Structure formats: C-alpha cells, structure tokens
Amino acid sequence: MLLRAIEATNIKTLLPLGDGDISRIAQKIWGNGVLRDSRKPGHNSAHMFRFCLRKFLRFHSKFKVQKSTHQPFVQELDRFSEYNRCRGLVPGSIESHRQKAATFLKWYSLRSNTLARLSVRHVDRFVAAKRGDGWSGATVSSAMHALRIFVRYGHTQGWCPNIAEGIKGPYHSRLGSKPKDVPGRRW
Numbered sequence: 001m002l003l004r005a006i007e008a009t010n011i012k013t014l015l016p017l018g019d020g021d022i023s024r025i026a027q028k029i030w031g032n033g034v035l036r037d038s039r040k041p042g043h044n045s046a047h048m049f050r051f052c053l054r055k056f057l058r059f060h061s062k063f064k065v066q067k068s069t070h071q072p073f074v075q076e077l078d079r080f081s082e083y084n085r086c087r088g089l090v091p092g093s094i095e096s097h098r099q100k101a102a103t104f105l106k107w108y109s110l111r112s113n114t115l116a117r118l119s120v121r122h123v124d125r126f127v128a129a130k131r132g133d134g135w136s137g138a139t140v141s142s143a144m145h146a147l148r149i150f151v152r153y154g155h156t157q158g159w160c161p162n163i164a165e166g167i168k169g170p171y172h173s174r175l176g177s178k179p180k181d182v183p184g185r186r187w
Contacts, residue, residue: 001052004029017057018064022050061091065099072109076159077102083153100146115159120166123147127169137170144169 005011008028017025026046057063071077077098084094107126108118127140135143144167152164 001049002056004049005053014060014062016062016064017053019050019054021064022053022057025053026050055092058095059090059092061095063095065095071102071106072113073105073115076115076154076157077105079157080150080153084149097146097149100143101150103143104147104150115154116161118151118160118163120163123163123167141169 005025008025026049029049030043030046054063080101081094081098084097089097104123104126107129108122111122112118123144127144130140130143148164148167151160151167154160155162155164
C-alpha cells in the first residue's frame, strides 16, 4: 500500500499529509468512484489504502490533523500530551491518547464545563452513547484505557476526582471469548 502511495505521488521525502491529500492519492490510483459507501471495484482496496497510509503518517508524526472549531479543555489536553511525552511514549501513541481523551471531553463538555464534577456515571453514559454509534468493543476498550490514564493524571493535577479505577472498558481479546475460570489459576 505504501509503495503504491509513493508511486502515485512520486514522493522523495516524507511530507505532512492530511485526509484530503490521502483521498486525492487514492483517487489518483483507483479513480473517482472509490468513495466511502461505494460499491464500485477497488472500494475496499482504496479504503484499506487510506487506513494504512493514515496509520503510517501518524506513526511518523506526519499526519496533518484538521483543527476542530472548538476543543474543550485544550490546556488540560496539552499538559496530558506533554506528560505522555515525558513518559517516553512514541508520537503516535501520544496523539492517539490525546484524540481519545479529546473525543470524551467534547462529549462531556456538552454536559458540564468543569472536570471537577466528572463521575463514573458520565463515563458509562459516554460508553453507552458510543456503543449506540456503532463503536466496537475493541474501540471502546482502547478509548477507556486512554481515558483512565487521562483521569489518573488529571487527579494528580487537581482537575478531577480520583475515579480512574472505576473506568472500565468491556472485556476485549483478539481470541474473542473471555477465559474460563479455572480453580487455582490466576489470569
């Protein structure tokens, strides 16, 4: 997929690219008929191409993220990103944690303007809303992991109550099923 991107764009050095740039590259390879809900040949390949190229660019900190009109709690998010940098996380993980926390904070800001009132009930309602939007168990689990880290850090900064241990995502495994309880064995 990455070699196709290089051929299509004649890239010599890795440049920052955004979603629009990635879509234009996909259209150059597969044509105009490979939109998100298309049934035309090449649709699945173009979708996978955009997914792979986006992940590759994020890993190398070269993905241009569209600036949203308003991001609530942006100062807290900036400090959270700096905290993750100091923890030694790679740039892609720092950005991933930030985006997952930002998604929750946008949702939460419609309900409250202060993190001091944050509760596990808010998190549970967020999870229910996102499940209703079609989020998979893996996506919810990943988002709850990042949110747990954000809340744990936020508590040390005095932003929010200590509810990190109450933030639980659904059980998720690549194997699909939860392990059976075996007497004497610890999972």
